Amino acid sequence: MKRVVVALIPYLWLLGLFLVPFAIVLKISLSDVAMARPPYLPQFSWNEGIGAFLSQLDFENFTFLTTDDLYWKAYLSSLKIAATSTLLTLLIGYPIAYAMARTPEQWRATLMMLVILPFWTSFLIRVYSWMGILSQEGYLNQLLLGLGVISEPLILLNTKIAVYIGIVYTYIPFMILPIYAALHRLDNSLIEAAEDLGCSRAKAFWLVTVPLSRNGIVAGCFLVFIPTLGEFVIPSLLGGSGTLMIGKVLWEEFFNNRDWPVASAVAVVLVLILIIPIVLFQQNQQKQQEAES
Amino acid sequence: MRLSGFNITSLTLGFAFLYLPMVILVVYSFNESRLVTVWTGFSTKWYGELLNNQAFLDAAWVTFKVAVFSSTLATVLGTLAAYALVRGGRFLGRTLFSGMIYAPLVMPEVITGLSLLLLFIGIGLERGVLTIVLAHTTFSMCYVSVVVSSRLVAFDRSLEEAALDLGCSPWGAFRLVTLPIIAPAVISGWLLAFTLSLDDLVIASFTTGPSATTLPIKIFSAVRLGVSPEINALSTLMIAIVTLGVIVASLLSKRNFVHQQQRNTVD
Structure with a gap:
């Protein structure tokens, strides 16, 4: 049990401060620039659901x-x-x-x-x-x-x-x-x-x-x-x-x-x-x- | 073995290349003139100006705080991570875990900085000393983990098993057997994390807010406009501290080595 805890702390740290941030970069790269704070759209919200969010993504920035x-x-x-x-x-x-x-x-x-x-x-x-x-x-x-x-x-x-x-x-x-x-x-x-x-x-x-x-x-x-x-x-x-x-x-x-x-x-x-x-x-x-x- | 002329030449030129720029920097930090490249006379006035410059002193203090906190945190996390990787056997998501340990080592700093900044903004964390500490801990724990795992791989596992057989708890075995053996690696991991934090410009620039300026950020914005005598003085101080630290560390490790040799011959 203790061994699990030992591995879990650094694991969670890296998930939260390395993998998640990178996922955010990926997400924002598929968003549109906007005059807002923070300056991009769409912003993810759980209420609208993932489907609605995904449909707004585009590869415009990459083109x-x-x-x-x-x-x-x-x-x-x-x-x-x-x-x-x-x-x-x-x-x-x-x-x-x-x-x-x-x-x-x-x-x-x-x-x-x-x-x-x-x-x-x-x-x-x-x-x-x-x-x-x-x-x-x-x-x-x-x-x-x-x-x-x-x-x-x-x-x-x-x-x-x-x-x-x-x-x-x-x-x-x-x-x-x-x-x-x-x-x-x-x-x-x-x-x-x-x-x-x-x-x-x-x-x-x-x-x-x-x-x-x-x-x-x-x-x-x-x-x-x-x-x-x-x-x-x-x-x-x-x-x-x-x-x-x-x-x-x-x-x-x-x-x-x-x-x-x-x-x-x-x-x-x-x-x-x-x-x-x-x-x-x-x-x-x-x-x-x-x-x- | 005798060195050929070619080898002597390449060593001389090689080390001149490595050290001459820094020697010039140190020498010209004692130049009196504000025009850095024109020598007018010996003076220590730029060191005086530096010590009277409150902005630099504040930045140095912030940098020091960030380095102490982040390297200590990184050492704890990195040692745990190394222990889990080397001793943990197979566990779910181990590949992802080791990938996340190695990826920050090769990730360009601009990307690490950008991604952390976007995270901090996303969760609404106010940027300042805390966010730099979190950022520095994240990348330097990976370096610590690599240094510590190489030591863990090398040491005899039966020592730990013996401690467990003799009635130690797993934590007791770690504290009494494993930790003393890996201590040199843990210490060098801490030193590495400390230096990386002191040195970092890019990640700190992304993750800091208006309330916290570190020394590298300050130096960078000053030297962008060109060479300045205060920065030369500051650089000299930093070079002196590092050189002193490395010499002391190598003397200590040499003494340990000699002690060990003596103990071995007595045995």
């Missing part, structure tokens, strides 16, 4: 998403930005993870801590720290102008480049850690064997090290890709008005335009898009666990 350029462009651009920055994070994170796995044993714990430490520092502050670096009078431009590399300050802040830098910077620990976990288990004699059998160093790396760290690479890529897709803070601080990302569109739709039904429809579609990478990620993790046990 609206397909007709207005802004939305599908924002989804596409989010996908593109997330994919590109995942690739960049992999290219920068892999050598770091690789080098960490090659350092002497007594250094590794410290290096691990140094990778994790930024994660405990405020995300907002980490993104903010790049504003001073990338702005037109920023430290990077000062440095490059001082060195004589450039004669005109570069425009970096409020461009996509700044968004890429911000994403790579804040999410790189998520890439390094799983790859490091895969690489430090790697048996060195396998690489030696490959080299003994006539592989060049680069070839041994490509044919032995990379495939054996595949699980870490896949996990890291999903851990970066999934949260970046709905990112809000980075595009709004570093991206300027020119960078379209769906998280920002949702925010603006809700706070600036006060169009709750469209904001909800944007959210529903975003969840539908996210389901694919999340399911793939789950499968990868399960396969890995089965392989280990």
Whole structure:
């Protein structure tokens, strides 16, 4: 009996504060915007019954998403930005993870801590720290102008480049850690064997090290890709008005335009898009666990 | 094993990339000039301004309250959830339950925030500290639950069974055997929940009302207009607190580890 109570409290909490709210989003995405408080119609009422309520629902908001350029462009651009920055994070994170796995044993714990430490520092502050670096009078431009590399300050802040830098910077620990976990288990004699059998160093790396760290690479890529897709803070601080990302569109739709039904429809579609990478990620993790046990 | 030149280069560049932006932020927080990027001289005046800024102090207090309440609540709920998932066997709706534990971890914050706000408006709950606490508890309990379950999975179940055989009540066995063993995970779960709450901008922005402004909301609205010296000072203070916390925590866990090693060798 007591066991039931133990499970019931968190269960009810999540039902009430996770599932029900999401059902509300779904419902409002099928409503019409109205000059009312709250600003949408129909409002559900038990007196009229579910049938009457259902008959008033429509998919107008979803058709609206397909007709207005802004939305599908924002989804596409989010996908593109997330994919590109995942690739960049992999290219920068892999050598770091690789080098960490090659350092002497007594250094590794410290290096691990140094990778994790930024994660405990405020995300907002980490993104903010790049504003001073990338702005037109920023430290990077000062440095490059001082060195004589450039004669005109570069425009970096409020461009996509700044968004890429911000994403790579804040999410790189998520890439390094799983790859490091895969690489430090790697048996060195396998690489030696490959080299003994006539592989060049680069070839041994490509044919032995990379495939054996595949699980870490896949996990890291999903851990970066999934949260970046709905990112809000980075595009709004570093991206300027020119960078379209769906998280920002949702925010603006809700706070600036006060169009709750469209904001909800944007959210529903975003969840539908996210389901694919999340399911793939789950499968990868399960396969890995089965392989280990 | 010796490090090749390539590995040394990637470690150096990698960690420079990770830490240089924050080092610059800290250094320039002691800059005298209001023009943040132009160094004119050493000064701590921005820290003084910060401490005289009542709005920031109020926001810091709200943030702290929210973090303490929500992380404590999240730790209790998350530990219960982990216990139910790992030890509960099969029960009706278990798949839904574990789905609801994992979904908030991958749900974009804008969606979690939006959905909770719509709920609070729907049930007519006035928005303020309470609603932020409820929102933060909901997503951070999932993180706590993941951390605690990994520890629960790893430990030997026969210890609990022995306690039950020796006459402990289920609650007694949990309190006297399970809890001490999973305590490190529970503590790190609490710390994680606390940090997540301190850090959160998006969900707090959606679920708060005019009566409660948290520090991230305040920082965000200030930096939207550009870099500001007060925010640099504030960031430096926050970085200092976190670094100190992590160093103390790692020293403590190192000491525990050494103790355990010694005990093991004595045995």
